[in-house]
Amino acid sequence: xxxxxxxxxxxxxxxxxxxxxxxxxxxxxxxxxxxxxxxxxxxxxxxxxxxxxxxxxxxxxxxxxxxxxxxxxxxxxxxxxxxxxxxxxxxxxxxxxxxxxxxxxxxxxxxxxxxxxxxxxxxxxxxxxxxxxxxxxxxxxxxxxxxxxxxxxxxxxxxxxxxxxxxxxxxxxxxxxxxxxxxxxxxxxxxxxxxxxxxxxxxxxxxxxxxxxxxxxxxxxxxxxxxxxxxxxxxxxxxxxxxxxxxxxxxxxxxxxxxxxxxxxxxxxxxxxxxxxxxxxxxxxxxxxxxxxxxxxxxxxxxxxxxxxxxxxxxxxxxxxx
Amino acid sequence: xxxxxxxxxxxxxxxxxxxxxxxxxxxxxxxxxxxxxxxxxxxxxxxxxxxxxxxxxxxxxxxxxxxxxxxxxxxxxxxxxxxxxxxxxxxxxxxxxxxxxxxxxxxxxxxxxxxxxxxxxxxxxxxxxxxxxxxxxxxxxxxxxxxxxxxxxxxxxxxxxxxxxxxxxxxxxxxxxxxxxxxxxxxxxxxxxxxxxxxxxxxxxxxxxxxxxxxxxxxxxxxxxxxxxxxxxxxxx
Ligand SMILES: Nc1ncnc2c1ncn2[C@@H]1O[C@H](COP(=O)(O)OP(=O)(O)O)[C@@H](O)[C@H]1O
Ligand SMILES: [Mg+2]
Numbered sequence: 001x002x003x004x005x006x007x008x009x010x011x012x013x014x015x016x017x018x019x020x021x022x023x024x025x026x027x028x029x030x031x032x033x034x035x036x037x038x039x040x041x042x043x044x045x046x047x048x049x050x051x052x053x054x055x056x057x058x059x060x061x062x063x064x065x066x067x068x069x070x071x072x073x074x075x076x077x078x079x080x081x082x083x084x085x086x087x088x089x090x091x092x093x094x095x096x097x098x099x100x101x102x103x104x105x106x107x108x109x110x111x112x113x114x115x116x117x118x119x120x121x122x123x124x125x126x127x128x129x130x131x132x133x134x135x136x137x138x139x140x141x142x143x144x145x146x147x148x149x150x151x152x153x154x155x156x157x158x159x160x161x162x163x164x165x166x167x168x169x170x171x172x173x174x175x176x177x178x179x180x181x182x183x184x185x186x187x188x189x190x191x192x193x194x195x196x197x198x199x200x201x202x203x204x205x206x207x208x209x210x211x212x213x214x215x216x217x218x219x220x221x222x223x224x225x226x227x228x229x230x231x232x233x234x235x236x237x238x239x240x241x242x243x244x245x246x247x248x249x250x251x252x253x254x255x256x257x258x259x260x261x262x263x264x265x266x267x268x269x270x271x272x273x274x275x276x277x278x279x280x281x282x283x284x285x286x287x288x289x290x291x292x293x294x295x296x297x298x299x300x301x302x303x304x305x306x307x308x309x310x311x312x313x314x315x316x317x318x319x320x321x322x
Numbered sequence: 323x324x325x326x327x328x329x330x331x332x333x334x335x336x337x338x339x340x341x342x343x344x345x346x347x348x349x350x351x352x353x354x355x356x357x358x359x360x361x362x363x364x365x366x367x368x369x370x371x372x373x374x375x376x377x378x379x380x381x382x383x384x385x386x387x388x389x390x391x392x393x394x395x396x397x398x399x400x401x402x403x404x405x406x407x408x409x410x411x412x413x414x415x416x417x418x419x420x421x422x423x424x425x426x427x428x429x430x431x432x433x434x435x436x437x438x439x440x441x442x443x444x445x446x447x448x449x450x451x452x453x454x455x456x457x458x459x460x461x462x463x464x465x466x467x468x469x470x471x472x473x474x475x476x477x478x479x480x481x482x483x484x485x486x487x488x489x490x491x492x493x494x495x496x497x498x499x500x501x502x503x504x505x506x507x508x509x510x511x512x513x514x515x516x517x518x519x520x521x522x523x524x525x526x527x528x529x530x531x532x533x534x535x536x537x538x539x540x541x542x543x544x545x546x547x548x549x550x551x552x553x554x555x556x557x558x559x
Contacts, residue, residue: 188427195421198410204372205404207396207425207475 011265018171022164031163033279035235038170039228041271044255045177045264046224051253052262053185054217055197056108057117059249060124063104064222066131066244068097068229070141073239078149079142086153086234094226101222102215109214112200124249131241146240153234166235173231174268177224181264184220193217258299260306269307323348323510324369324400324479329378329388331361331368338364339375340534346479351501351511353521353542356531362514363405365531366481369512370402371395382479396425399478403485405514407468411457415448418456418467422474434474441470444500462493469500473509480504482513486520498524522546 018034025031047061075082075089084092104123108116135143142148153160153169160166184190192213195203204210233239251274259270281291299307324346331339338361346352356362367373369380371392380388387395401422410418419438426434442449445466451459456467465485472480485501486494494517502524505511515521522528522542530538530545538545 188424191417191421192424194413195410195424198412199408201372202404202408202410204392205370205396205402205408206421206471207393209391209393 007265014265014268015175022167028163030279031167033276035163035167035170037272037275038167038174039231039235040252040255040275041268042170042174042177042224042231043228043252044259044267044271045174045181046221046228047252048221048256048262048264048267049181049184049193049224050217050221051256052267053190053197054193054214056214056217057113058120058218058221059117059246059253060104060120060122060127061221061225061252062244062246062249063124063127064097064101064225065229065232065248065252066127066241067100067222068093068226069233069239069243070131070147070229071096071226072230072233073147073150076151076234077147079147083151086151086155090227090230093230094223097226097229098219098223101218101220104222105215105218109211121246121249124246128241128244128246131244141241144241146238148238150233150237150239152237160234166231170231173227177227178264178268185262185264189213189216254296258296258306263306266307323383324512325379325381326365326369327379327381329365329368329375329380331364331373331375333364333373337376338534339368341536342368342378342531342534343536344529344539346510346512348478348510349505349508350527351505351513351525353518353525353528354512354514354531355516355518355521355528355545356514360531361534362531363483364534366402366405366483366512366514369395369481370400393425396475396477399476401472401475401477401480403468403472403480403482405483406487407461407464409456409459409464409467409471411455413456414453415456415459415467416452418471419448419474422471425475437474437476441473444473444503445470461488462490462496465489465493465497466500469497469504473504477509479510479512482511484514484516486515486517494520519546 021034022031025034043061043065046064047058050056050058050061071093072089074080075084075092076086077083104120108119111119131141132144134141160169192203192208195206195208196210196213200210232243255270255274256267257270258273259266259268277295278289278292281287284291324344326342326344329339329342330337342361342365344354344365354362354365364373368375368388371387371390375388378388379386382395382398382400387398390398410421413421416438419441420434423429423434423437442452447463448466448470451463456464459467469482469485482501485497489497498520501511501513513521513525522545525542528540528542528545529536540548
């Protein structure tokens with residue numbers, strides 16, 4: 001349909017812009033901003049699986065981002081003296097973070113709506129408190145001073161150092177998670193998530209195992225944060241508990257909602273806006289967050305369903321049973 | 323075909339079904355009546371395995387199903403038209419129907435397409451609106467969609483929880499006509515209704531549930547005729 005065709009064309013244009021973007025960037029700082037857009041878009045896509053696809057309001061998504069970052073730091077830094085190669089460490093982190101998604105998701109299975117939101121928020125806080133306090137009696141997380149001396153990504157003996165290189169690495173990860181999200185949505189499990197989002201009891205009556213489907217959503221959503229976390233850690237070369245505050249959960253959630261929950265292109269646009277706008281308004285100094293907040297309000301008042309809505313997905317109709 | 327023996331069910335500490343005994347024979351339309359909160363919907367959910375019975379047995383085609391997951395029960399041939407329809411609002415009519423066939427992922431695509439056509443033949447309105455989002459349908463259309471969706475699982479036993487709820491009187495008659503034709507095509511039906519007179523007029527037998535127990539059980543005609551029962555249990559006067 002018209003809307004979807006338009007969205008698809010826009011996706012191609014944005015993709016092309018993304019690939020040549022660094023050439024047009026005024027300086028290295030802006031390439032860094034672009035890299036951060038890709039990183040956050042990947043995270044937002046992960047949260048979108050839980051919130052947008054399965055309809056489970058998770059206010060503690062930052063926990064998985066933190067777990068992913070710290071796991072990478074454990075595996076590839078001077079902290080424990082382990083220096084696993086990037087291409088080995090990342091898959092391990094992704095798997096372990098997905099597993100943490102199951103562990104954190106399992107106790108919330110029976111909860112819905114507001115209650116789920118509060119419990120996940122609690123998990124986010126607990127994770128933060130663990131990161132900040134697990135330096136005694138045995139130093140695991142480095143406490144408030146975090147972990148430094150993290151290895152940069154090295155592929156085939158070539159270590160990444162410049163922002164442009166990170167940018168393309170993050171862009172590749174974004175493309176991958178975008179592709180995976182699209183496929184998942186049209187898969188059997190994706191239809192199960194959507195049914196749960198619309199009506200959990202009806203979903204069960206259809207014979208959907210809602211327990212398994214929800215855990216899959218938590219695991220896959222968390223695995224995206226595993227990717228994002230590894231990338232953050234290897235890019236910053238350090239991780240601190242302050243990187244994983246509650247406000248980050250809200251920030252990532254805002255990207256999902258702003259873009260139009262469930263809409264992949266919308267989620268990427270939401271991430272682009274929320275990362276870049278504060279930079280654009282940097283000159284306004286301390287008013288920039290105020291302007292930023294006002295813009296969000298205006299946007300949500302005039303487009304309460306987000307920038308892009310769920311409509312216009314029917315050109316890619318697939319059979320739920322398939 | 324379906325047999326409930328001394329079924330007990332709880333929500334947390336609250337015992338909702340105290341002792342439900344009920345039988346549905348192949349080919350029948352059986353009606354389950356009862357006042358508000360008597361446990362009718364819970365009985366339906368217990369049969370489907372959405373609520374686990376704490377005691378008693380549920381048998382379907384001579385096999386115990388009360389420990390099976392809902393998925394398996396649906397595969398065995400029971401499906402539910404839930405109370406208040408509960409269609410998937412942000413899925414199209416066609417997608418809603420396809421969700422009804424969720425457990426039939428191994429069925430060939432042609433077979434599913436043919437089943438969708440069969441539903442459309444039963445409810446031509448749905449065919450006209452197949453690309454419309456479920457949430458934008460009228461109440462009557464949503465009920466048709468909920469019934470069509472349940473049929474997509476190819477049930478041998480169809481459970482219907484208050485299919486006439488909230489419908490205009492003309493539509494109520496229409497829905498019950500359709501229930502009858504579904505039954506004639508070979509599907510056994512257990513229907514919960516507040517609208518006792520209409521439901522009993524198409525059923526062969528009826529059960530009355532009160533406070534989690536079956537208190538009356540008789541032929542539909544007898545229940546319709548018995549004034550004291552109608553007054554006592556069916557809220558009529
Ligand atoms: N999910 C639930 N949790 C707790 N109590 C419930 C739940 N569903 C129903 N009940 C209670 O169980 C009783 C029977 O409910 P239900 O089976 O829906 O009755 P009916 O369908 O006959 O109106 C009611 O008192 C109701 O409040
Ligand atoms: Mg009920």
